[in-house]
Amino acid sequence: MSDLPRKAVTRTAKLAALPLGFAGRATWGLGKRIGGKPAELVAREMQQRTADQLFKTLGELKGGAMKLGQALSVFESALPEEVAGPYRAALTKLQEAAPPLPARTVHSVLAERIGEDWRDYFQEFEDTPAAAASIGQVHRAVWHDGRKVAVKVQYPGAGAALLSDLAQLSRFARLLGPLVPGMDVKPLIKELRDRVTEELDYELEAQAQRHHAVEFADDPDVVIPHVVHQSEQVLVTEWIDGIPLAEIIADGTTEQRDRAGQLLARFLFSGPARTGLLHADPHPGNFRLLPPAARTTADASGAEAGSAEDAEGAEDGSTGSWRLGVMDFGTVDRLPGGLPQTIGDSLRLTLEGDGATVYRLLREEGFVKESIELDPDEVLDYLLPIIAPAQAEEFTFTRSWLREQAARIADPRSPAHQLGRQLNLPPSYVLIHRVTLSTIGVLCQLGATVRLRDELAAWLPGFLPEDAEDAVPTD
Numbered sequence: 001m002s003d004l005p006r007k008a009v010t011r012t013a014k015l016a017a018l019p020l021g022f023a024g025r026a027t028w029g030l031g032k033r034i035g036g037k038p039a040e041l042v043a044r045e046m047q048q049r050t051a052d053q054l055f056k057t058l059g060e061l062k063g064g065a066m067k068l069g070q071a072l073s074v075f076e077s078a079l080p081e082e083v084a085g086p087y088r089a090a091l092t093k094l095q096e097a098a099p100p101l102p103a104r105t106v107h108s109v110l111a112e113r114i115g116e117d118w119r120d121y122f123q124e125f126e127d128t129p130a131a132a133a134s135i136g137q138v139h140r141a142v143w144h145d146g147r148k149v150a151v152k153v154q155y156p157g158a159g160a161a162l163l164s165d166l167a168q169l170s171r172f173a174r175l176l177g178p179l180v181p182g183m184d185v186k187p188l189i190k191e192l193r194d195r196v197t198e199e200l201d202y203e204l205e206a207q208a209q210r211h212h213a214v215e216f217a218d219d220p221d222v223v224i225p226h227v228v229h230q231s232e233q234v235l236v237t238e239w240i241d242g243i244p245l246a247e248i249i250a251d252g253t254t255e256q257r258d259r260a261g262q263l264l265a266r267f268l269f270s271g272p273a274r275t276g277l278l279h280a281d282p283h284p285g286n287f288r289l290l291p292p293a294a295r296t297t298a299d300a301s302g303a304e305a306g307s308a309e310d311a312e313g314a315e316d317g318s319t320g321s322w323r324l325g326v327m328d329f330g331t332v333d334r335l336p337g338g339l340p341q342t343i344g345d346s347l348r349l350t351l352e353g354d355g356a357t358v359y360r361l362l363r364e365e366g367f368v369k370e371s372i373e374l375d376p377d378e379v380l381d382y383l384l385p386i387i388a389p390a391q392a393e394e395f396t397f398t399r400s401w402l403r404e405q406a407a408r409i410a411d412p413r414s415p416a417h418q419l420g421r422q423l424n425l426p427p428s429y430v431l432i433h434r435v436t437l438s439t440i441g442v443l444c445q446l447g448a449t450v451r452l453r454d455e456l457a458a459w460l461p462g463f464l465p466e467d468a469e470d471a472v473p474t475d
Helices: 008-034 039-061 064-072 081-091 105-113 160-173 172-178 185-194 196-200 202-215 246-249 255-273 341-351 355-365 376-383 399-410 415-420 427-446 452-459
Strands: 121-124 136-143 148-152 227-231 234-238 278-279 287-290 325-326 332-334
Touching: 039 399, 064 136, 105 234, 105 427, 136 227, 148 287, 160 185, 160 196, 160 234, 172 341, 185 427, 196 202, 202 227, 202 234, 202 278, 246 255, 246 287, 246 427, 255 278, 255 427, 255 452, 278 427, 332 427, 341 355, 355 376, 376 415
Parallel strands: none
Antiparallel strands: 121 136, 136 148, 148 234, 227 234, 278 332, 287 325
16 A cells, blocks of 8 residues: 555445445355354354454555544444454454555655654654554654654545545444444444544644643653644654553453553543543553553653563552553543533432432433433433442443443343433533443453542542532432
């Protein structure tokens, strides 16, 4: 591949091949079974072939196709294990890897956006990308003052590609539905389209990252790399080493998983309270677990990135002082007052069993339309299993628990399915909802035991009774 495919007809053809490929493999599988091959073996081969095609097509196209793949990858925990296995490896690849742009294209962008003398800004610049994502790829470099930096270069034509891909993907969203039981993929695609302009604007991203970096500068648990330089289509930030969260998911120790999960939950709920912004792209490729000695290049020389096994014995041998490195602030939700108090009020009242008040809150916020009438007790029955992590002192997030919740909501025979179809998601909650679900998906991938209730009590308005002065009266 010599460049990002930009012609709409080319991209449309590649995307259209996905559903055609699904149908073709079904026919191939039927032939194999007629030929005497065991159905289970045929199904496994078909799933592997589908996963391979999914990664190849989404990875090559980058743009909206790959962004959807990244969004779906955090939900693989909800799939039945016999289906999830073949998809897991392919979707996980989308979190940090994709076929890279050639060096000449990268150099061209840098010359156009920084200047023909762009090499003078760097002591070193690695042409081979360290990571490739949906709209840009990241190169490791050394800034002219000696700092290790990450240079994010936006793909030429990324904006047009994003819009074209997502428009095409929405046309066969139903075919992607089985990848995430209980979730309608079409609204997810629409929400991704709504965020395209913001994500392409590296100035907005730089502002959001600077705000977070200042707020978390002395935080003992979270590391945000500072912005070093920003211009159109190029963003230079401090480099942070550490263990990619995808590696913790694959090979991490129990202690590493639990620490990463706790810090991820802490960042999710503390970020809006502290910055008025919600980091809205919580897939594992955007996080690192930093050993105790690791720092950004701004405050220390840093520890070299290594494997989970290598880092296990870092310094004091304890994961308790490890920190969470957070990257990519291209997609944020602006919440000046932090997360809405309605969320905390509803959680608290649901756990208290006050169905009437919860129902009234949901109606007032638009989760239940005026034309719909529901039984408050049935609403509680729907919500309680989902919010079990908020009730326990500590909760172990597992793939089996998430699969159980997905199956309960996806099964047309289930009361939860029938009730869920009558609920509405107000526009102002769409991104909050997706981020929460995505974070839960990552926690289940980690298999982390998390004291979620502690984080809710510390950061979510309305969750504690003493914060509930403005809650709806319970008359």
